[in-house]
Amino acid sequence: MIRSALAGDALINRGTATMHNIAVIGAGMAGCTLARRLIDAGRSVQVFDKGRAAGGRMATRAAGRLRFDHGAQFMSVRGEALQGRLADWQRAGVIAQWPAAAIDGDPRWVGVPGMNALAPRLLWGAEIRSQIAITGMGADRLGWWLAGEAGMLADCFDAVLVTLPAPQAAGLFERCAGMDIKPFIDAMQDIRYAPCWTLMLSFAERIGADDCLRFDAGGALNWAARDSSKPQRDSAQECWVVHADAQWSQDHLECSPEEIEALLLEAFAAATGCAAMPVHRCAHRWRYARVIRPLGRPCLWDADSRLGYASDGCLGERIEDAFDSANALADRVLGLVD
Ligand SMILES: Cc1cc2nc3c(=O)[nH]c(=O)nc-3n(C[C@H](O)[C@H](O)[C@H](O)COP(=O)(O)OP(=O)(O)OC[C@H]3O[C@@H](n4cnc5c(N)ncnc54)[C@H](O)[C@@H]3O)c2cc1C
Structure with a gap:
């Protein structure tokens, strides 16, 4: 959904409205798994990655x-x-x-x-925005917005799901405007x-x-x-x-x-x-x-702000940990688990 088309709309009811447009930041195993689950559940998903190709650390x-x-x-x-x-x-x-x-x-x-072959399979049906490093994010009455190096992106989102390694995610969370997300910032410090x-x-x-x-x-x-x-x-x-x-x-x-x-x-x-x-x-x-040193929790999800975090950093050092973390977050976003 384009931000300018919404100008003047009423406040989004974050607590109860259905989430249609979801941004996933990072296209490694966690981001790709999340995208697949959400697309299969009928959501519209845009996936942003700073790299040329999806896969993250599953790279070729x-x-x-x-x-x-x-x-x-x-x-x-x-x-x-x-x-x-x-x-x-x-x-x-x-x-x-x-x-x-x-x-x-x-x-x-x-x-x-190649090791990166799984990512495109998982991302089928998602809108992929590669070579865009997300450098800023924030929330206002239109929903979530994202910014890249060239400035604010045109779309707004009902939810933002971040899947970057914790130190990179921390940098993004610290620059979040218009929303208090201190629990996310604090959690990132625990992951090594x-x-x-x-x-x-x-x-x-x-x-x-x-x-x-x-x-x-x-x-x-x-x-x-x-x-x-x-x-x-x-x-x-x-x-x-x-x-x-x-x-x-x-x-x-x-x-x-x-x-x-x-x-x-x-x-x-x-x-x-x-x-x-x-x-x-x-x-x-x-x-x-x-x-x-993983977080020791499967993922982070705040239903009010509609911000989530999943990655291997939540559970462990393997690809499967990233996969499990993403599934845990998808369950929460889709309301299958509290
Ligand atoms: C050398 C090495 C060997 C490994 N060996 C194994 C192994 O044998 N078996 C195993 O199970 N695991 C192994 N792993 C770990 C495994 O690769 C990870 O656990 C898993 O791939 C992590 O997936 P992820 O989605 O959490 O993160 P990532 O794969 O890191 O995905 C994060 C994505 O975010 C993108 N990104 C970062 N910053 C931004 C930004 N600002 N804006 C937009 N996009 C951004 C990155 O480009 C990346 O694509 C290895 C890792 C490495 C590096």
Whole structure:
């Protein structure tokens, strides 16, 4: 709904009126799951993300013909809610098992052909507004408004649901105009993340190492995997994703990508015995990679102001936590749970 078309209307009755136009900020697993639930319930949803593509930390980076899942590596499934979605996503051809990463027969799932494949499937029917960083929000008698770097957006919303990592959400909540949302600001302070430096590597020839390597804490490395061993990847490309240890990433947080490339490549060569030089290398810093202290509540929802928050930060460090948090918020927005 366009703001100017509403000028002069009566005050919105926030408590009881049906929510039709809903803004979801962030298109990671939480934002995409929320959008899907709300669209299926007949709501009109606009999803805003600062990135070029949806997926958030379920990301796939392209470099020419090379592809790297440089964020989340795989999805493990513990609860019935996520388990119940797998068959549908498999049928749709957007996820598959990655046998090399299974532990004791417990499967690990990846997006196909890339980790970011699930997001567009979930967002079907939503209006996607990509490459818009939301920098301001507020409420007035027309409802919620949002602002991007270019100024206030034209639409107004009956509800706003924020799914950003907590430090980014806190910045947005602190700038909220016209509404006291201190409980949201306070809750964001309780959530903590560890960073992760990631190194993407490609070699001219296959190197002699297992597909998945897990490392004990204390060194530079946490994980390294042959990305091209995942299903439906180009197995002719020898692509690797290396994740640094959380403490190591923290200690080297402000190093340049070039310094990190050299240090992690050295650690990778020592761990695998690989003497070959990569034909492609690129480092990426995830400042808010893994949740180390979750909120301990499934989501935040204020029915009067119609503001909500969901993310992995509410429940834990995994994709499934973001999914569960979003479902908890959708239940509250739709009035299925108080
Ligand atoms: C290196 C790494 C490895 C991981 N490995 C695993 C793993 O193997 N298994 C697993 O289960 N989990 C893993 N995770 C964690 C998993 O990726 C997250 O738990 C999950 O993806 C979080 O989803 P989310 O929707 O809560 O947040 P996000 O995916 O972070 O989504 C937030 C979205 O908000 C957008 N955004 C931010 N600020 C703004 C703004 N101002 N305006 C608009 N949009 C904005 C971002 O672009 C992003 O798309 C890993 C994460 C990282 C980084």
